[in-house]
Amino acid sequence: MKVNSMLREVRTEDAIGMILSHDLTQIIPGEFKGRLFKKGHVIRQEDIPALLSIGKEHIYVMDLQDGYIHEDEAAERMAHAIAGDRVKLTQPHEGKVMLKSTIHGLAKINKRFVDEANSLEHIVISTIKTNSVVKQDQSLIGTRVIPLLIEEAQVAKVEHIARRYAELGEDLVTVKPFLPLRVGLITTGSEVFKGRITDKFGPIVKAKVVDLGSEVVEQIVTDDDSDQIIGAIRHYETLGVDLILVTGGMSVDPDDRTPGAIRKSGARIVSYGTPMLPGSMLMIGYLGQIPIMGLPGCVMHDAYTSFDVFLPRICAGEEIVRRDVVELGYGGLM
Ligand SMILES: Nc1nc2c(c(=O)[nH]1)N[C@H]1C(S)=C(S)[C@@H](COP(=O)(O)OP(=O)(O)OC[C@H]3O[C@@H](n4cnc5c(N)ncnc54)[C@H](O)[C@@H]3O)O[C@H]1N2
Numbered sequence: 001m002k003v004n005s006m007l008r009e010v011r012t013e014d015a016i017g018m019i020l021s022h023d024l025t026q027i028i029p030g031e032f033k034g035r036l037f038k039k040g041h042v043i044r045q046e047d048i049p050a051l052l053s054i055g056k057e058h059i060y061v062m063d064l065q066d067g068y069i070h071e072d073e074a075a076e077r078m079a080h081a082i083a084g085d086r087v088k089l090t091q092p093h094e095g096k097v098m099l100k101s102t103i104h105g106l107a108k109i110n111k112r113f114v115d116e117a118n119s120l121e122h123i124v125i126s127t128i129k130t131n132s133v134v135k136q137d138q139s140l141i142g143t144r145v146i147p148l149l150i151e152e153a154q155v156a157k158v159e160h161i162a163r164r165y166a167e168l169g170e171d172l173v174t175v176k177p178f179l180p181l182r183v184g185l186i187t188t189g190s191e192v193f194k195g196r197i198t199d200k201f202g203p204i205v206k207a208k209v210v211d212l213g214s215e216v217v218e219q220i221v222t223d224d225d226s227d228q229i230i231g232a233i234r235h236y237e238t239l240g241v242d243l244i245l246v247t248g249g250m251s252v253d254p255d256d257r258t259p260g261a262i263r264k265s266g267a268r269i270v271s272y273g274t275p276m277l278p279g280s281m282l283m284i285g286y287l288g289q290i291p292i293m294g295l296p297g298c299v300m301h302d303a304y305t306s307f308d309v310f311l312p313r314i315c316a317g318e319e320i321v322r323r324d325v326v327e328l329g330y331g332g333l334m
């Protein structure tokens with residue numbers, strides 16, 4: 001194999017200036033076990049005693065033939081070519097470089113680019129899914145190549161593809177910060193309005209909003225009454241909130257007034273019904289520029305619903321379109 005032919009055994013004393021072909025481990029019982037020298041390290045005069053002390057009188061070195069680069073360099077070059085705003089790189093470790101988020105935000109990962117790069121032989125670009133909510137320091141992508149030494153041209157191909165996307169103005173991996181939205185909350189339901197039960201929906205929605213760096217500025221509780229719900233929507237419109245959330249009354253009972261009220265308020269409906277379970281009865285629309293969502297009962301009950309898909313995107317300033325809703329069906333059964 002080509003790669004092996006570039007590995008060569010040499011006497012340690014003769015290895016000065018040569019490249020170590022793999023990590024070398026030192027073990028001092030009870031004290032230390034770990035990497036003494038890193039693969040790719042260029043051996044210096046002062047390293048010789050340490051190498052001899054771990055029993056290495058001979059070592060494998062790599063002859064980097066013209067046109068070949070080490071896996072660490074390959075991983076780093078690909079990571080540099082990919083990384084966008086609010087993304088940082090780790091040092092290579094075992095031939096792998098990680099791209100991590102520098103903030104809490106919404107990960108944007110270009111699937112078309114990732115698919116194109118991964119169809120090249122020996123290239124590994126492994127990512128989380130786009131539109132995931134990430135914490136600061138959370139990993140977004142790992143880059144690696146399969147052989148220890150790889151043709152430089154192969155890595156250049158990845159860089160070339162990355163440049164092509166950049167020229168089209170497409171990001172490859174970025175993290176969008178969340179905007180501090182002012183949210184108006186409307187809680188519908190005769191059972192809450194008339195005090196028969198205490199509101200459990202409000203606190204759950206508020207916590208989700210706060211988690212994304214926004215706040216619920218006001219909560220209005222209404223009966224199952226279209227005019228009351230529309231009145232509350234108007235109030236928030238006048239107040240100029242950034243997002244209106246209406247809970248309950250989203251399904252098929254005669255008292256389920258929320259979808260009708262959102263429509264009557266004049267909102268442009270993007271979708272009523274979302275092909276995701278749970279969260280199928282969600283409504284999403286826009287009242288002028290203000291996003292408005294009708295949240296079904298399951299949002300109170302299930303940890304992850306269609307609301308948890310769209311809320312982070314809205315908090316990151318994205319507009320939700322019909323296609324976003326349609327695409328939720330495939331893989332949307334939780
Ligand atoms: N025949 C059908 N039945 C149901 C359908 C359907 O399509 N056909 N959809 C189901 C889905 S999906 C959901 S989700 C639920 C509930 O949807 P709603 O938004 O209409 O929920 P409500 O009827 O208003 O309430 C359900 C349940 O939750 C309690 N609730 C509501 N708000 C609060 C609150 N603020 N605090 C505490 N508890 C609250 C309410 O009292 C009810 O017990 O419908 C399925 N059924």
Ligand code: MOO
Nearest residue numbers: 278279280281298
């Ligand atoms: O809106 Mo319902 O969740 O599909 O439970």
